[in-house]
Amino acid sequence: MSNDYRPMWEELGLDLDAHDALLNVLNQGYGDIYLSQQNRPETMAYFDFVMSEVHGLRIRELLDEKDKGRKIVGSYCVFVPEEIVLAADATLVGLCSGADFALEEVENWLPRNTCALIKSSFGFKLGKVCPYLECADMIVGENTCDGKKKAYETFSSLVENLYVMDLPQVKSDPGKTLLAAEFDRFRQAMEHLTGKPITAESLKYGIETVNAKRAALHRLYALRHADPAPISGLDALLANQVSFYDNPARFTESVHKICDELESRIAEKKGVFPEKTPRILVSGCPQAVPNWKLHHIVETSGAVIVGEESCVGERGTRNLTDDTGGTPEEMMEAIVDRYFQINCAIFTPNGDRLDHIRQMAADYKADAVIHYSLQFCQPYLMESLPVENTLKNEGLPALRIETDYSMQDAGQLKTRIEAFIEQLR
Amino acid sequence: MSNDYRPMWEELGLDLDAHDALLNVLNQGYGDIYLSQQNRPETMAYFDFVMSEVHGLRIRELLDEKDKGRKIVGSYCVFVPEEIVLAADATLVGLCSGADFALEEVENWLPRNTCALIKSSFGFKLGKVCPYLECADMIVGENTCDGKKKAYETFSSLVENLYVMDLPQVKSDPGKTLLAAEFDRFRQAMEHLTGKPITAESLKYGIETVNAKRAALHRLYALRHADPAPISGLDALLANQVSFYDNPARFTESVHKICDELESRIAEKKGVFPEKTPRILVSGCPQAVPNWKLHHIVETSGAVIVGEESCVGERGTRNLTDDTGGTPEEMMEAIVDRYFQINCAIFTPNGDRLDHIRQMAADYKADAVIHYSLQFCQPYLMESLPVENTLKNEGLPALRIETDYSMQDAGQLKTRIEAFIEQLR
Incomplete structure (x- = not known):
């Protein structure tokens, strides 16, 4: 700078x-x-x-x-x-x-x-x-x-x-x-x-602006279903991260430009990694800038991350707000409806999150799920065990990672993740 | 048995x-x-x-x-x-x-x-x-x-x-x-x-029974204000612990019998430890049977515990339920009022808890406060720092303990607690 x-x-x-x-x-x-x-x-x-x-x-x-x-x-x-x-x-x-x-x-x-x-x-x-x-x-x-x-x-x-x-x-x-x-x-x-x-008009503008941002990300997510993956997990994670502080309209436009390019790539079967590269869904705690640790380790260990079930990812963006209301009251109600669906682990029970992980794994054709928890994050750590057990019982390989922002465990993580990916081939 | x-x-x-x-x-x-x-x-x-x-x-x-x-x-x-x-x-x-x-x-x-x-x-x-x-x-x-x-x-x-x-x-x-x-x-x-x-009559019976139990404990607590302490912290803790599973009426009667004896002791200036023994207020996480670790260490290190700001102690029992309501609705409202006052660290903000600690320290003539947290208990650990800092700033010595149920740290705890008590003499 x-x-x-x-x-x-x-x-x-x-x-x-x-x-x-x-x-x-x-x-x-x-x-x-x-x-x-x-x-x-x-x-x-x-x-x-x-x-x-x-x-x-x-x-x-x-x-x-x-x-x-x-x-x-x-x-x-x-x-x-x-x-x-x-x-x-x-x-x-x-x-x-x-x-x-x-x-x-x-x-x-x-x-x-x-x-x-x-x-x-x-x-x-x-x-x-x-x-x-x-x-x-x-x-x-x-x-x-x-x-x-x-x-x-x-x-x-x-x-x-x-x-x-x-x-x-x-x-x-x-x-x-x-x-x-x-x-x-x-x-x-x-x-x-x-x-x-706050008026009906300004609320409508707010809803439309945020929905447009989310819709652009939804388009990006859908393109990540392709094999070979047209974009790395790292780059898609960055788009999710930048969505939190960029100008919304400019961000939306930029994501659509990426999507245009990804569509061409998919048509040409061009990917960031070869076809059949093991595909990983990451689920768990949010990863804010510059927390790129897990994605970097996974994508330098022979796999590609195809989706994030995370606040910085689909948990945060998956549902649009109904924009058909005419009055501020109707629109406020629609906003409440939309946010009440977020499957944060603070809710009990939170079984819908598991359903969403299953759905994402199917949509993204994931070969495995890595559950990512920050150390001492009780809500996600508590969910990580039943999530892992359920997915494994259903035949989907799953690996639980508990880490922090330091790089002290990077070597150990890489060893575990490489061994996990090796089993997926 | x-x-x-x-x-x-x-x-x-x-x-x-x-x-x-x-x-x-x-x-x-x-x-x-x-x-x-x-x-x-x-x-x-x-x-x-x-x-x-x-x-x-x-x-x-x-x-x-x-x-x-x-x-x-x-x-x-x-x-x-x-x-x-x-x-x-x-x-x-x-x-x-x-x-x-x-x-x-x-x-x-x-x-x-x-x-x-x-x-x-x-x-x-x-x-x-x-x-x-x-x-x-x-x-x-x-x-x-x-x-x-x-x-x-x-x-x-x-x-x-x-x-x-x-x-x-x-x-x-x-x-x-x-x-x-x-x-x-x-x-x-x-x-x-x-x-x-559940009728007006049965609710009234419930309220009176539980109030009687609490009132007996309040009587016990008040007797612990005396110096020399007429009862050890360990024994008072046990009474609090047993209140959770004994028959309520029999428990109430038994506590009153202890109180009768303690009143005689106080009149005779008879204590479990000599007068002027350093007096400690314990504040923090609940201590269920048989978690006697902290009390045992403190009371074999030259101090006496005079009160517990804890769920197994005054936080759990301090307020009576208003028993003047005539209808089930009025009595249910009184029960809600009573429980809503509990100063559990799950509430935010929870400043009343600090006020209660201050009040107890004054009432019990405590020379110091030991804040007791179970490891990984985020609510009480989060409150422990501001509680310690505030008390210290107000001139009341305070020590933060973070432990679990194992005895692995007992030696280390004893060393810290002995050094802390030594400063109080």
Whole structure:
């Protein structure tokens, strides 16, 4: 990134030295992991550019929006409804939580046995290296897992503008009532933040914009059904990751351009890996930028990842919001309906997630499933055992991985994953 | 325990050899830890008897109740309202979860990084050594922490009669509405289980019975304010533990007898330890039978435990249920009001818990607080840091302990606790 951004970062209160170090690691990692891939779609150049400017141009754009009076809302979870944020004429961005930073300082604030994602969100704040966080006018937390729910209590002393959304734990009628009440409270909070009333027209715009983004990703997902795989799991993961902070309309257009190219590739039987390469479905915890560890290991071990049953993947994007409502009430109800379907492991029971894994494995012609859990993520760890056992009993090979953001276990993981893939041939 | 119980245990499906081994360890531990104490109140003899018959006489009583058509309900949490269970003419008992058992088998069912309490509940089932569980007509789980919430999904395949109660995460109006709906669902489930309608009269009986039990414990707690301490923390903890499975009326009477003796002791300035012995308040995770580890270490290291801010302690028992309502609806509302005040760490925010710790420290004239967390118990671990920091900033020494049910860390804990107590002199 150009040095021209340094005054901007300084003004945001970033620790420039620490931030330089972070960007160096990020650029190095991106070069090693992404740019070293063979047979990439040419249209991925857009995402290479996005990543090269991840803390630069996109932050400049957000600050330009702020200069014009637009508000920036940051979040850590797919339960925060972007439709409502857009309807209030604000911008939603995902906040940094995909890399270890300032770990020693983090452990003054959080128990050692906290998952890497939560530790990361604290590390980026304590280390002053997340420009998205620093330019956000409001940060939206949510009572998903115990870890996040309780961590936000502490996080509120580190940031000024934290709003916490309550979530149900059961997909019951009272659970849905709770979600509806919370989304309505959020609607009011957004109106209060921006000073702009949410109308039928603006909600419709929000729904259509987000649906268009999701539909583009759905098109991308469907193209990944092909063998040979026209795009690597790494590149598809990146598209999912970038969806959390890019401009929605530009992102949608860019994904469609990739899809156009992938359609040609499929017609020509051109893939990133040879036909019959073992096909892996990944299921489990979200993988935020720059958490490319599992995908990199799998795709340098003789297999290709064809789908992600993950918040950064189909769990987060699979359902569109019904856009046929005419009144704000009808549209709010449609939004509640859509988000209430998310098969997050915080729900009990959560059997629909297993059904979705089965469905994805069939649709993507996966040869196996790797269940990916972050260490200390109780909800997904708890589901990982029954998921593995059920899939194996049904004849689908499954491997449970429990890891964090460090590279200390990379060698061990590679050995396990190579052995697993070897069995699939 | 007499061998006469062996046919009873066999009929319950217990693994007799494993159960013998468990009872041997339990009796040995009770002898080493409890019976070795000096200056115990004579009236603790009742609890010695209860413990010597913990899997014998009490189980015989429960089976006799069952023979007469009464139902037995088992639970793992203070959110299960005993008032409603009693009102339906059933008996509530706490289920075994205070010791490691069949750990290797447990880890086929639960992630390694699960707290000892949850692992224990599985271990007692898998090892077939909990007669309470085996004689329960219904087991009530509850969505408190992620660990328990998700573990019940798996537990339901191990037991036939699991009922899961949803709980709110926020003390908001919608949260209270959810609790009220769940308690009403539980009321109906109890009526269905026993076939007996819950009436104003039976609810009043339930409320009065449970209030009487709590009031007896409140009397005991108040007597622990005295210096020298008239009763050890270990013995008071035992009373709290036994409250979960003894006959309520007999338990209440027994606690009052202890209190009568303690009043005489206080008048005579007679204590279990000398006056001015450092006084410790314990706060944190519940300690179920036979988890006496922390109390034993503290009270053999030169200090006395004067209070427990715990589910097995004041958090579980502190508030009475308003018994002035005339209709079932009014009484159910009073029950909801009472349980909604429990300051469990699953709630966010949970600042009232800190206020309660402060209040208890003042009331009990505590010289220090030890925060006790089970490893991997995210809610209490997350609260432990701010609790420790706040108390220290207010001038009250505080020590955070993170442990499990094994004795592997006992030496290390003793060293830390001795050093901590040394600073209090």
